[in-house]
Amino acid sequence: MNWLLVIAGAMVGAPLRHLTDRAVQRRHDTLFPWGTFTVNVTGSLILGLLTGAASAHVQLLLGTGLCGALSTYSTFSFETLRLAEDGAGIYALANVAGSVAAGLGAAFAGVWAAGMLWA
Numbered sequence: 001m002n003w004l005l006v007i008a009g010a011m012v013g014a015p016l017r018h019l020t021d022r023a024v025q026r027r028h029d030t031l032f033p034w035g036t037f038t039v040n041v042t043g044s045l046i047l048g049l050l051t052g053a054a055s056a057h058v059q060l061l062l063g064t065g066l067c068g069a070l071s072t073y074s075t076f077s078f079e080t081l082r083l084a085e086d087g088a089g090i091y092a093l094a095n096v097a098g099s100v101a102a103g104l105g106a107a108f109a110g111v112w113a114a115g116m117l118w119a
Contacts, residue, residue, distance in 0.1 A: 009065015
């Protein structure tokens with residue numbers, strides 16, 4: 001039955017990713033993939049909050065299901081490659097460095113916040 005929790009979370013996460021990506025990208029007239037950046041950092045923050053602070057079932061529903069469908073490594077990779085191929089190497093490097101730094105920062109912040117909230 002655990003797989004049902006993952007599916008339920010993904011059913012929310014996938015459309016949320018698409019809608020968030022489009023809404024954020026629409027507000028920025030730039031080559032930089034702000035929508036994907038936003039969903040990936042948000043997913044990292046949520047996973048950080050869940051780490052050690054949520055039950056196994058909540059982790060399956062929100063961590064694996066919702067965050068797994070919300071965040072997207074494949075789109076990040078494709079958009080970075082596209083930027084590099086289109087001659088926007090600076091944007092490509094900024095996307096890689098910014099995504100890794102912000103994603104790790106968000107995950108650490110989530111773990112810290114969870115510790116403060118549920119300690």
